[in-house]
Amino acid sequence: MEHKKVEMKTKQEHILKPNKWSRFWNNICRNWYYFSRNKLSVLGLSIVVLVILLAIFAPYMTPYPQHASSFVDFKNAGQPPSATYWLGTDPIGRDIFSRIVFALRGALLMSIVVLAIAVPIGTILGLIAGFYYRTIIDTIIMRISDIFLSVPSLVLALAIAAVLKPNMMNAMIAVTVMWWPWYTRMVYGMASSIRNEYFVVAAQLNGASSSYILFREILPNCLSPVFTKMALDVGWVLIISASLSFVGLGEQPPTPALGQMVSDGSRYLPELWWMCIFPALAIVVTILGFNLFGDGVRDMLQSSR
Amino acid sequence: MKLGQFILRRLLLGIFVIIGLSILIFTISRVIPGDPARLALGPRAPVEVVEQLRQELYLDKSLPVQYWIWLTNVMKGDFGRSLVTRRSVVVDIREYLPATLELVFFTAIIMVFLAILLGAVAARNKDKWVDSLIRIFAYVGVSIPAFVLAVFFILIFGYAWPILPVLGRLSSQLSIPRVTGFMVLDALIAGKLNIAWDAFKHLILPAFALALGPAFQEARITRSSMVDNMNKDYISAERGYGFSEKIIMFKYLLRPSLIPTVSVMGMDIAATIGNAFLVELIFNWPGISRYGINAMLYKDLNAISGTVLIIGLVFVLTSIIVDIIVSFLDPSIRLRGIREGENGT
Numbered sequence: 001m002e003h004k005k006v007e008m009k010t011k012q013e014h015i016l017k018p019n020k021w022s023r024f025w026n027n028i029c030r031n032w033y034y035f036s037r038n039k040l041s042v043l044g045l046s047i048v049v050l051v052i053l054l055a056i057f058a059p060y061m062t063p064y065p066q067h068a069s070s071f072v073d074f075k076n077a078g079q080p081p082s083a084t085y086w087l088g089t090d091p092i093g094r095d096i097f098s099r100i101v102f103a104l105r106g107a108l109l110m111s112i113v114v115l116a117i118a119v120p121i122g123t124i125l126g127l128i129a130g131f132y133y134r135t136i137i138d139t140i141i142m143r144i145s146d147i148f149l150s151v152p153s154l155v156l157a158l159a160i161a162a163v164l165k166p167n168m169m170n171a172m173i174a175v176t177v178m179w180w181p182w183y184t185r186m187v188y189g190m191a192s193s194i195r196n197e198y199f200v201v202a203a204q205l206n207g208a209s210s211s212y213i214l215f216r217e218i219l220p221n222c223l224s225p226v227f228t229k230m231a232l233d234v235g236w237v238l239i240i241s242a243s244l245s246f247v248g249l250g251e252q253p254p255t256p257a258l259g260q261m262v263s264d265g266s267r268y269l270p271e272l273w274w275m276c277i278f279p280a281l282a283i284v285v286t287i288l289g290f291n292l293f294g295d296g297v298r299d300m301l302q303s304s305r
Numbered sequence: 306m307k308l309g310q311f312i313l314r315r316l317l318l319g320i321f322v323i324i325g326l327s328i329l330i331f332t333i334s335r336v337i338p339g340d341p342a343r344l345a346l347g348p349r350a351p352v353e354v355v356e357q358l359r360q361e362l363y364l365d366k367s368l369p370v371q372y373w374i375w376l377t378n379v380m381k382g383d384f385g386r387s388l389v390t391r392r393s394v395v396v397d398i399r400e401y402l403p404a405t406l407e408l409v410f411f412t413a414i415i416m417v418f419l420a421i422l423l424g425a426v427a428a429r430n431k432d433k434w435v436d437s438l439i440r441i442f443a444y445v446g447v448s449i450p451a452f453v454l455a456v457f458f459i460l461i462f463g464y465a466w467p468i469l470p471v472l473g474r475l476s477s478q479l480s481i482p483r484v485t486g487f488m489v490l491d492a493l494i495a496g497k498l499n500i501a502w503d504a505f506k507h508l509i510l511p512a513f514a515l516a517l518g519p520a521f522q523e524a525r526i527t528r529s530s531m532v533d534n535m536n537k538d539y540i541s542a543e544r545g546y547g548f549s550e551k552i553i554m555f556k557y558l559l560r561p562s563l564i565p566t567v568s569v570m571g572m573d574i575a576a577t578i579g580n581a582f583l584v585e586l587i588f589n590w591p592g593i594s595r596y597g598i599n600a601m602l603y604k605d606l607n608a609i610s611g612t613v614l615i616i617g618l619v620f621v622l623t624s625i626i627v628d629i630i631v632s633f634l635d636p637s638i639r640l641r642g643i644r645e646g647e648n649g650t
Binding site for chain 2: 040143144146147148152153154156158160161162163235242243247248262266269270273276277280288291292
């Protein structure tokens with residue numbers, strides 16, 4: 001069996017090798033053509049790139065990186081937006097722009113961690129449930145995912161985050177715990193229909209092991225919707241994480257978080273309106289960017305298929 | 306009848322889900338680090354008192370036994386006592402739930418109205434500026450969390466242009482005897498129109514904050530399914546018969562086009578119950594969500610499990626009702642008991 005697999009692989013490589021890079025480049029060009037047909041997707045992509053760059057290089061791109069922690073400067077407290085403080089300062093003199101950028105950093109980190117854990121778990125569970133369609137394994141996995149989907153995700157995440165200690169780590173755990181079922185359900189639907197395709201049956205007849213069929217035959221055919229959903233989900237995770245931190249269950253002060261900044265700012269309305277409006281706008285623009293980008297990815301994968 | 310079978314199956318699944326949810330909630334509330342009895346009494350309580358409470362709460366028994374005791378109590382409608390309000394959780398829920406249901410109900414009405422109206426307008430004016438405008442609003446609507454919209458509303462209607470009340474359910478000088486807990490309904494029962502109007506005005510902003518985002522998205526769905534159906538043969542046939550566009554639109558085109566909208570709307574209304582958590586907080590709305598948040602911040606386990614279970618119940622009931630509505634719209638369910646194109650994402 002081992003033997004056969006190795007042989008198959010070399011054969012495939014032999015076919016691809018001569019023009020592997022040019023094929024790769026062609027693929028990129030073609031996908032970029034499909035992606036850039038919609039100007040909104042390009043706008044989304046630029047927002048996403050900008051936000052990611054800001055997040056990565058936050059200490060170098062913000063005017064006052066030290067303001068993202070417990071910093072006090074009463075002389076410049078409550079300044080309106082100006083040339084020195086682009087988006088104004090809060091009642092203890094911290095620059096709102098710097099804090100927003102650092103908050104974006106935390107929010108993006110959270111989205112990445114949540115999706116990096118939830119997506120593989122959800123996908124593998126969905127694969128297994130779909131492969132063992134209408135067996136006890138299918139029933140157990142799918143009914144458990146039904147239970148998780150039976151409460152509004154925000155409520156469950158709030159409940160989990162609340163019984164644990166309120167911090168970033170536990171907020172991530174809470175969101176991850178309620179995120180996997182969506183992927184399980186989606187992959188389950190695809191896997192349970194792909195398992196009857198001829199190429200899977202052929203592999204089975206050749207004596208391929210279950211894990212080979214699951215990961216080498218079925219999984220590659222489920223991946224593009226999974227990636228599409230991931231691109232669209234970044235925005236949702238951002239909403240949920242902002243909501244958690246709005247209630248005080250995310251990142252704890254003095255570390256900034258977007259929801260927390262909006263909730264703090266709303267206490268100083270209407271005098272210090274910039275404290276509340278700008279973090280809120282940052283949330284909206286970031287999520288909008290990721291949603292437009294996700295839509296673009298979906299259209300791209302659909303039309304290039 | 307096939308429809309009966311369909312509803313029965315949904316109900317059984319709903320019951321199963323609720324039982325599973327109760328296990329999940331129980332696990333969450335018991336597996337947390339720390340001793341619930343110690344948590345309830347605080348660090349300075351003497352050991353004997355803590356031990357006594359542990360026995361009262363059956364914390365010395367094994368987990369399955371604890372679950373069974375908890376479940377039988379819940380079945381009897383006893384979630385235990387809230388640590389914050391010092392009252393029975395059921396009494397608290399009974400007091401706060403109607404406010405949330407009232408809000409969710411109005412949100413749903415706004416959603417239905419906007420989704421159908423805007424969707425039809427966009428489909429009629431396909432690729433014109435109205436259509437583009439609704440598309441832009443839909444993009445922004447998906448990207449704007451309900452609580453951010455609520456904060457914007459407070460800023461606009463609380464400070465810049467104060468034409469609507471932004472806090473609470475009723476102006477402070479008014480009061481109304483509680484009959485159903487639905488403020489507008491109570492006022493109408495008492496025959497006091499001015500109070501009903503006041504309560505209604507308090508509803509507008511929170512309900513719109515919850516409804517606007519999803520409504521535009523649903524309008525998009527209505528629009529695209531109407532556009533799809535517009536090119537079907539039966540519509541051309543009706544045009545050939547000389548029916549007016551209005552009759553075609555509202556009598557023949559709308560009903561089949563609403564199936565996907567209603568399915569999505571059901572999920573959105575259910576999600577509204579979750580979003581209401583934050584919006585109620587912002588508008589100082591005395592609903593179950595605000596109660597739940599307070600419970601969560603004070604680690605009030607009985608209240609948390611009660612709230613989450615009740616919300617799960619409302620959620621499951623909503624989805625069953627939506628399925629029944631969809632089955633009336635979609636003959637393939639009524640006749641065969643299954644939905645076509647299940648497993649859609």
